[in-house]
Amino acid sequence: MLTTIQINALKPMEKAYKVADGKGLYLLVSPSGSLLWRVKFRFHGIEKKMALGRYPDLSLKEARLKRDEAREQLAEGIDPLAVRLQAKIEAELAARTTFRIVADEFIEKMEREGKAPPTLKKTRWLRDLLDPAIGHRPVAEVTAHELLKALQKLERKGHHESALRVRSFAGRIFRYAVATLRAQHNPADILRGALITPKVKHHAAILEPAKVGELLRAIDGYGGKVETRVALQLIPHVYLRPGELRKAEWPEIDFDAAVWRVPAERMKMRQMHTVPLSTQALALLKYLRSLENPGTFLFPANKTWLKPICENTLNVGLRRLGFTSDEMTSHGFRAMASTLLNESGLWHPDAIERSLAHRERDQVRGAYHRGAHWDERVRMAQWWSDYLVKLRDGAEVLRPKFGT
Structure with missing residues (x-):
């Protein structure tokens, strides 16, 4: 059995040599002077050697403990070298699987x-x-x-x-x-439930008919870039999401069929959305086309026609008109349309939901309603635009009174 004094007295020789401790444990003394712990054992009759560490980083006591662990594994029919290699592989895999x-x-x-x-x-x-x-x-x-x-x-x-x-x-x-x-x-x-759940903040929207009229009149008087004014005039009629509107390209507009086909990749639900266009919406689009801007975007950016207006343009326009973020947002036109169309009591709720491009969870039912409500959506689009014109022009608007 080795002692610490004996180990410290070991000197390197021209060739490496071994100094046994016991039960298969020995020190390999290299010509460079390194003292390396090794343990020798037999597994199924085959002699194997396993490195344990370097002395003095691994003390004599620690080396004997590692040797004893290996002998316990052998007693259970386990190859300690295979266990070591498996652990090394798993460690390397873990390092590559961050x-x-x-x-x-x-x-x-x-x-x-x-x-x-x-x-x-x-x-x-x-x-x-x-x-x-x-x-x-x-x-x-x-x-x-x-x-x-x-x-x-x-x-x-x-x-x-x-x-x-x-x-x-x-x-x-x-x-x-x-x-x-x-x-x-x-x-x-x-961690479900461990975090603070903030109060849901809905997009600000004007929902009172009289105030909607004020908003539309203000938009007509917008003194900034023409394309921004047209975008603000158009979005109440089609009530698309701001991102769906601002990135619009001319090939999507079918003037003959009076429809706007928004491609799936720009829609939130990744399904193409077809919007019936009222005469008012078509007139705005024809005016916009008469500006003959280069490129394919309906609403090109200020400095380049290769990109659309940025995501804040419409909201900035509303702020210039005096409407704060707590009063109206570009996304709020959707809530405006949804609220007033439902309050009218004239249209099927599914037709309104389809016009908002809200996806039907039941795919079979959704496919049915996409077709079943198209004619109603066409009529609703024209009614809605006519209604907006009445509000803008200040005509008296009678709101239905519902019973309890």
Whole structure:
């Protein structure tokens, strides 16, 4: 049996040599003077050797403990060298399977599945919010405590909505890691209910008919860029989402059929949306076309016709007209149309929902209603535009009185 004094007295020789301790444990003394612990054993009659570490980093006592662990595994019919190699492989795999790597792979999968560029951009932004905290960590080793700490950091900055979105994003990544056999659990699921839920803030909208008239008259008097004024005049008639309207291109407009076909990639629900165009909407579009702007965008940006107006243009226009963000937003035209069309009592709720491009969860029912309500939607589009003209011109508008 070796002692620490004996080990410290060992000197290198021209060739490496062994100094036995006992039960297969020995020190290999290299010509450079390194003292390397090794353990020798037999497994199914085959002699094997396993490195344990370097002396004095691994003391005599620690080397004997590792030797004893290996002998216990042998007694149970387990090859300690195979266990060591498996652990090494798993460690290397974990190092190559960080949260960031799996997240990038998931985003690439989304891209191959045809997700829209804005969706991919937002997903990458969520990934970047988590990256400093857990991006470098093996995805299988990330704990709920680590994830919660990262999310609470966002909360302390007042970013409550972002924290909820990041937790949801992390959950998708962990579920993907589990599905691809690189993790065994999803720590994001444990954190359901752990974060502050902010009060839902709806897009501000003007819903009173008289005030709608004031808004429309103000828009007609807009003194900024002509294309911005036309966009503000047009959006109440078609009540598309601002992103769907501002990126519009001329090939989408069918003047002969009086329809606007918004392509699926620009729609929130990734389904093409067909909008019937009233005579008022067609007149605005024809006027816009008469401006003969180069390029394909209906509403080109100020400095280049190769890009559409930015996402804040319409809201900035409303602010210039004196409407605050608490009064009216470009998205609020949808709420305006939904509210007043439903209050009219003239139109089937499904026709209104289809005109808003709200997806039907039941695909069979949705396919039926897309066709069944088209004629009604055409009539509703013209009625709605006529109604807006009455409000704009200040005509008396009678609102129905509903019983309880």
